[in-house]
Amino acid sequence: MSDTASSKQVEDAIAAVPGWDRTKVTKRPLVGGLLNSNWLVHHAGTDYFLKVFGVGSDSFVDRKLANEAASKANAIGITPRVEFFSLEKGVEVIEFLHGYRASTNADFSRKDFLSSVIDLYRKFNACERLSVTKDVFAMTDEHIEQGEALGAIRPADFELLSYQYNRAKAAFVAAGLDLVPCHNDAMPGNFMVKMSEQNQIVDMKMIDFEFASNNERAYEIGIFLGEVFVDEETTLELIEQYYGTVRQDLVARVWVARAVADMKWGSWAVQQRQMSNWDFDYQKYGIWKYARARKLFDDPRWNDWLRHI
Structure with a gap:
């Protein structure tokens, strides 16, 4: 997927999110992800993680099922909340986990x-x-x-x-x-962790239910x-x-x-x-x-x- 195509999908997604004012949105791409294009989006004082679905990924990813699983996981407190999901736009907007980082090998x-x-x-x-x-x-x-x-x-x-x-x-x-x-x-990288100043685990959440x-x-x-x-x-x-x-x-x-x-x-x-x-x-x-x-x-x-x- 080209950067231009990704940027257009992000703009379309931003326009589709209920209650968002496009004039108050900033965005920047994030590094990582093998299937999708990931962005940090800021709107009206709040940060969000925005995922643009990769071209061709629908052949092996059931997006509705992934959204269902993420919703169940959020209900028991082990994953961030999905704020907006659209198959038509090929995107989802997710609560940004401030203070967390991706785990490593x-x-x-x-x-x-x-x-x-x-x-x-x-x-x-x-x-x-x-x-x-x-x-x-x-x-x-x-x-x-x-x-x-x-x-x-x-x-x-x-x-x-x-x-x-x-x-x-x-x-x-x-x-x-x-x-x-x-x-x-x-x-x-699918396990986001928050660490204390003493390098102890404070909390861990699971992400990416594709x-x-x-x-x-x-x-x-x-x-x-x-x-x-x-x-x-x-x-x-x-x-x-x-x-x-x-x-x-x-x-x-x-x-x-x-x-x-x-x-x-x-x-x-x-x-x-x-x-x-x-x-x-x-x-x-x-x-x-x-x-x-x-x-x-x-x-x-x-x-x-x-x-x-």
């Missing part, structure tokens, strides 16, 4: 950051179900099909990766999916633990914090879901490479995700995990 070397995210997941996963169920297997299958249609470039051993992925899918389907509202996007749906509970945890590179001891501690126990079947579900998450995001990235104009190496990211999935498929415990699900 480095932050998640701290147990308090890890624990705070697990608490957020427990709260959101306990909400009433969303209107749409789309589990990780449906997502992954969709991305694979999209990639095939777009001519995505995949690893030479993709057939073997797919075989193990389908074994994981069969194991979960046979055992039964534990479907709950899930955020489904564990990037560190991939939200009813999904397998273990996937929510598995993708997060993989994204922040926790070791096995910490993995067990966080599983216990989330579930209240460390049963063999729960541990197996989280580890297998973690591998499936890498297949999902690898397949998303290589097809995104074929359609996105953003300056980001989606192909490199996707091949890296496939490599992470391969490592878990090759783990000597893989077959045991599948059996214990």
Whole structure:
């Protein structure tokens, strides 16, 4: 998306927000975001975060569902309020979180950051179900099909990766999916944190519900633990914090879901490479995700995990 197109959409959005006076609005672009164009907008003494939806993102983002999930999360106090949402204009205006910053990979070397995210997941996963169920297997299958249609470039051993992925899918389907509202996007930057002068967490909120749906509970945890590179001891501690126990079947579900998450995001990235104009190496990211999935498929415990699900 060009800067000109983004600016025009912002102007259209500003004109559409009820009660806003365009003559009292200032705006500037914000850095970050792989799908959308983000802006800081100031109106009548108040700052807002404005998101312009990325071109082509509607092919894999259900914007109405994302808005529904964000509304549920705001109702329980774990995400900022959506002030304005318009599919027609391709934008949303969100409460700006003053005093908060985006978490980083480095932050998640701290147990308090890890624990705070697990608490957020427990709260959101306990909400009433969303209107749409789309589990990780449906997502992954969709991305694979999209990639095939777009001519995505995949690893030479993709057939073997797919075989193990389908074994994981069969194991979960046979055992039964534990479907709950899930955020489904564990990037560190999706957790906004307010810190004290003593560098302690005062509050944390979850943002960006574009991939939200009813999904397998273990996937929510598995993708997060993989994204922040926790070791096995910490993995067990966080599983216990989330579930209240460390049963063999729960541990197996989280580890297998973690591998499936890498297949999902690898397949998303290589097809995104074929359609996105953003300056980001989606192909490199996707091949890296496939490599992470391969490592878990090759783990000597893989077959045991599948059996214990």
